[in-house]
Amino acid sequence: MAKHDGQIVIKKYANRRLYNTGTSTYVTLDDLAVMVKKGDEFTVQDAKSGEDITHSVLTQIIFEQESKTGNTLLPISFLRQLISFYGDQMQMVVPSYLEHSMQAFTDQQVQMREQINKAFGDTPLGKNFSVPLQLVEEQVKRNTDLFHQAMQMFSPFMAAAPQAKETRKAEAKDIDELKEQMRALQAKLENLG
Numbered sequence: 043m044a045k046h047d048g049q050i051v052i053k054k055y056a057n058r059r060l061y062n063t064g065t066s067t068y069v070t071l072d073d074l075a076v077m078v079k080k081g082d083e084f085t086v087q088d089a090k091s092g093e094d095i096t097h098s099v100l101t102q103i104i105f106e107q108e109s110k111t112g113n114t115l116l117p118i119s120f121l122r123q124l125i126s127f128y129g130d131q132m133q134m135v136v137p138s139y140l141e142h143s144m145q146a147f148t149d150q151q152v153q154m155r156e157q158i159n160k161a162f163g164d165t166p167l168g169k170n171f172s173v174p175l176q177l178v179e180e181q182v183k184r185n186t187d188l189f190h191q192a193m194q195m196f197s198p199f200m201a202a203a204p205q206a207k208e209t210r211k212a213e214a215k216d217i218d219e220l221k222e223q224m225r226a227l228q229a230k231l232e233n234l235g
Contacts, residue, residue, distance in 0.1 A: 050077070050084035054095060060086070071103050078103070143185050 050064040052074065062069045062084075077084060078100075086099040108114050127136045 050082060052084050052086045052099075053089040054086055054099065055089045060099075061089070071099070071106055074099065075103050075107060139189065143189065147185060 050062065052069065053061045053063060055061065060069045060071070060074065061067070062073075074084070074086075084096075085094055086096045087093065088095050104116075108116060124136070127133050
């Protein structure tokens with residue numbers, strides 16, 4: 043296959059067609075998704091300008107996968123959080139954090155599969171065993187907790203916001219109680235006078 047700097051080059055034409063220069067064939071976004079799953083490295087270039095548009099094409103693949111399978115990987119709360127980081131001071135930290143988190147998740151998934159294979163071997167359970175949902179959910183929860191902790195380190199005001207709101211409520215209640223006590227004292231003083 044023809045490669046550019048060790049990667050397959052995909053050309054995207056104005057008519058939105060994608061051309062794999064390595065195999066000299068037209069490909070679809072689904073084909074590119076399969077290549078990603080196989081671990082094939084590729085870049086996507088605009089055929090006219092030569093601009094690297096790999097990021098936008100990969101984002102397009104995610105959009106298509108999310109909309110057609112019905113099995114979304116990106117929960118709405120995650121998408122909202124991600125969108126909120128655009129234009130924020132945290133924007134430059136998020137990509138490397140997400141990249142490291144996904145790599146750690148992948149590494150842990152490989153380790154879990156190896157442990158399952160060691161435990162169950164050639165049994166039908168071992169061959170057809172996908173990682174139990176509970177283990178995955180626990181890992182996701184740990185990663186989410188780590189994400190929140192990391193965000194709190196970089197933005198302490200995010201962590202303090204809910205606590206500050208509760209503190210303000212308590213202070214307002216205390217002030218209301220003091221006002222009531224002052225009114226009661228004033229009424230007693232007027233009665234004495």
